[in-house]
Amino acid sequence: MEERISKQELMKMYKVDRLTIEDWIKNLGLPIIRISSHSKYVRKQDLIDWEDNLIGRSCPIGSVR
DSSP, X not given: OOOEEEHHHHXXXXXOXXXXXXXXXXXXXXXXXXXXXXXXXXXXXXXXXXXXXXXXXOOOOOOOO
């Protein structure tokens, strides 16, 4: 089974708040999967691919690798 990272885990990994994650979803295409209003996650490989696509942009994100 693919590794999944919850929205809360993303907030801790990147040291950002909920609004920043929501901004990344809306404006930068962070590929969040919504199971319910309280259950959201991203597949680890999708997150890595998303980060790779942001290389060269001025976006303050770290890496999950």
